[in-house]
Amino acid sequence: MRDAFLSFSPPLIGDDEISEVLDTLRSDWITTGPKVRRFEQEFAAFIGAPAAAAVSSATDAMLVGLAALGVGPGDEVITTPMTFCSTVHVIEHLNARPVLVDVAPDTLNIDPEQVARAITSRTRGIMPVHLYGHPCEMDALHDLANRHNLFILEDAAHALPARYKGRMIGMPRNPGAGNRGQLTAFSFYATKNLTTAEGGMLTGEPELIDRARIWSLHGMSRDAYKRYSAEGSWYYEVVLPGFKCNMTDIQAALGLQQLRKLPGFQARRRQIVRRYNEAFASCDALQTPVERPEVESAWHIYALRLNLERLTIDRARFIEELKARNIGVSVHFIPIHLHPYYRDKYEYKPDDFPVAYREYQRLISLPLNLRMNDGDVQDVIDAVLDIAERYRR
Ligand SMILES: *Cc1c(COP(=O)(O)O)cnc(C)c1O
Secondary structure: OOOOOEOOOOOOOOHHHHHHHHHHHOOOOOOOOHHHHHHHHHHHHHHOOOEEEEEOOHHHHHHHHHHHOOOOOOOEEEEOOOOOHHHHHHHHHOOOEEEEOOEOOOOOOEOHHHHHHHOOOOEEEEEOEOHHHOOOOHHHHHHHHHHHOOEEEEEOOOOOOOEEOOEEOOOOOOOOOOOOOEEEEEEOOOOOOOOOOOOEEEEEOHHHHHHHHHHHEOOEOOOHHHHHOOOOOOOOOEOOOOOEOEOOHHHHHHHHHHHHHHHHHHHHHHHHHHHHHHHHOOOOOEEOOOOOOOEEOOOOOEEEEEOHHHEOOOHHHHHHHHHHOOEOOEOOOOOHHHOHHHHHHHOOOHHHOHHHHHHHOOEEEEOOOOOOOHHHHHHHHHHHHHHHHHOEO
16 A cells, blocks of 8 residues: 555646746736736637636636627526536526536536526526536537537636647637527646646637636726826726736736646546546446547546445445545535535435436546656556455445
């Protein structure tokens, strides 16, 4: 057994990131400035998006995205119970109503057929979540959006970089078609595939992105951040009751250097995933994650599923056994409808979303990060197989 605890998802910050941050700290500009603008441009180019707005988190990217799309009281937004709470919170923040629908059993992503059944005259949009980095069924969702005049705001917190049918997630498609607009939100939280400690990005068409950017900085009209610099002016106008969630140049400094390393990061993630899949394939107590043929997953999380009927222990005990072997693990996610706030407000029962509820009870996320060496990967494999063998039914 390993002596040191293996952290679930520590960040990998190198000397390049540290130097870039120091350069910012020694400059005259530490909040939203030239590095944020450069990070937005380089990120948009990497994704192939026409525009990007940097903000302080993916949560805020989704909040200002919904605001820019005009979501408000009485509106319904369809999303999934298999997500982090903030995907749903932002709908509540705008006094709209989140409508949850069940997920597909293989990917645990939102099921387009369930979405179709949930559409009403009050539905304004769909918020698909590319869970674990595996893209949702975007063709079917865009068909629904075009047919019912809905927006699509993608939670791509896990999906950097990911592809659906060769197309990068975050790259808007059929601009100007029947739908109400399309935006994609990315997260640069400490555990994500690219980190700025805290941070997020919204990509989409320039018109919507400009509007979202105004929402992100007090509702002040264009280039308010320039007003203290030589090219700026003292004059600005407040055109909306905006939020305050702009990104700082300190965060963008981290992001600029992390973005250069991202392709290498992803190659390593895939290598670890391949080793896990090979090691667990022959164990009938374990179910490895899928990658459908038409997608390229960002592999943010490796979500193993336990075949509980083959084991004498439950998921909680399996996690305790892993911890006892010094392996840090997690569960993604506790479905939204089980959390007291949403359960009580909308009177949800666990079985309202039977696939999400059933699969949740057998999920375990294993360490998948860039600080792991091959020995660490082997330690995880050995621990999982040892537990599966010892408690086999
Ligand atoms: C991390 C995460 C978020 C929130 O991202 P922040 O940048 O921390 O706001 C939203 N949705 C999902 C699915 C996430 O994993």
